Amino acid sequence: MQAHQADELATAERLYREVLDLRVAQPDALHYLGVLCHQDGRSDEGVALIRTALRITPRHPDAHNNLGNIHKECGRLREAEACYRRALECDPRHHNALSNLAVVLEAQQRPLEAFAVFEKLLEAAPRFAQGYYLLGLFLRNNAQGVEHVEQSVGCFRQAYALEPRFVQALEALSVSLYTLDRQDEAAQVxxxxxxxxxxxxxxxxxxxxxxxxAAPVRADDDYVRDTFDSFAESFDEQLLKNLDYRAPEVLAAALAAVLPAPAASLDILDAGCGTGLCAPLLRPHARRLVGVDLSGGMVKKARLRGGYDALEVAELTAYLQQHRQAWDVVLSADTLVYFGELGPVAAAAHAALRPGGWLAFSLEAEEGDDDRATLSSSGRYCHTRRHALHALGQAGFGDIRIAGDSLRKECGQPVRSWVVMARREA
Incomplete structure (x- = not known):
């Protein structure tokens, strides 16, 4: 277990298996080996091992909770919910199972049930900082009025008061304050x-x-790396389930309209791959599919999801500059929102594409007809349509297509976005 906690997975697996050689039905070894297998990308094996452990010790709440976590991270929300409920049958005050159950209920668009579980969680564990933080996110994500955002402020303040090292609560607090037009308070935080x-x-x-x-011309690498490393574990459930994130599907559909029928014939770069949500959508077109991201935590999750021929941890513009005319398609879902001035990355993408290749990406939309990029309170940049057109035209792209859409929600409201396609001419 010490090796496992130190992320020395090969050593931990060898030792767990030595335990099982000595005692074939040792339930803790089966349970924790199952968790390890999931972390190593072998989720089906992990499920089987934990189920075996539960046949031996059926009233083990931690094992039920961890089995639920595997199902949750694999997108099997109903199965996850059932596991968390079984954990709570064993221990009604199990705060991890309660918080996980609330999250999967919200993800299944059952907010009233989720809120009731959050209430039970904070009654059972009134000093559980993570519980207040999750409730704050829930209130802001599902806000029906300004009072819900106000309540999220109180939750984030309480989370940070209970755990002064919980810096995610500080960041969430400031976003809520800014949303409430309390800019001075947000800045002071x-x-x-x-x-x-x-x-x-x-x-x-x-x-x-x-x-x-003063706003920088683009987000600092250390900011992007730290932010996404810290969110890697909960990224998918927050983005996909709670914020109605649609960028991968919308961009894949836009590409499908201009690419030949899927024949596994193209070299494709998923630029800013995150946890790998685009991989299954791009795979039918790809002879070779490579993902690159600045966050090692995100790349680790993408590796678990699978579907890529290679994954790299690197800064995007530099990576594109180092791979000239290497790709038939470069797709970037919700990544260029961390770039203010798009000119350098657009030029690098043009050089990295082969003649006839396509660049597809999403942006958050800024109102106005001028050429402008603005850093918003979320930490992401918003771009006017003219800015994207100018940057792509200057880089040498033709057949530029920019369509308005909404690719996610923030504070319960749709965020206006651009879906951008551009072709490198022959």
Missing amino acids: YRDWLEREPDNPVPRHMLAACGGA
């Missing part, structure tokens, strides 16, 4: 945070995002 951690890139970037400092 980041200033106080920077006083304690002057080298932390997250409050530095977010202070600029809420107008407390």
Whole structure:
């Protein structure tokens, strides 16, 4: 277990199996080996091992909870819900099972049931900082009015008061304050945070995002890396289930309209691959599918999901510059929102495509007819249509297509977006 907690998976697996050689039905070894197998990309094997452990010790709430986690991370929400409920039959105050159950109920668009479970969670574990944080996100994601965002502020404040190292709660607090048009309070949260951690890139970037400092031309690499490493474990459930994230499907459909019928014949780069949500949509077209992301935590999750021929941890513009005329398609879902000025990355993408190749990406939309990129309170940049057109035209792209859409929600409201396609001419 010490090796497992230290992320030394090969050593931990060898030792768990030695235990099982000595005692074939040792339930803890079966349980934790099952967790390890899932972490190593062998989720079906992990499920089988934990189920075997539960046949031996059927009233083990941690094992039921971890089995639910595997189902949740594999997108099997009903199965996950059933596991969390069995954990709670064994221990009605099991706070991890309660918080996980609330999350999967929200993900299944059952908000009233989710809220009731959050209430039970905080009654059972009133000093559980993560519970207040998750409830704050729930209230903001499902806000029906300003009062729900106000309530999220209280939740995030309580989470941070209980756990002063819980910096995600600080970031969430500031976003809620800015949403409520309390910019000065939001900025002060980041200033106080920077006083304690002057080298932390997250409050530095977010202070600029809420107008407390000059905006950089693009998000700092350290900010992007730290932010997405910290969200890697919960990224899919927050984005897909709670924010109605649609960018992979919408971009894949836009590409399908211009590409030949799927024949596994193209070299495709998933630029900013995250946890790998685009892989199954791109795979039918791909002879070779490569994912690149700045966050090692995200790449680790993408590796577990599978579907790529290779995965790289690298900064996107530099990676494109190093692979000239290597790709038939470059797709970037919700990644260029961390670039203000699009010119350099557009030029790098043009050079990385072969003649006739397509670039497809999404942006958050800025109103207006001028050429402008604006850093928003979320920490992401919004771009006018003219800015995207100008950057792509200057890079040498032709057949530029920009369509308005909504690819996710924020504070319960659709976020206006651009779906952009551009072709490198022969």
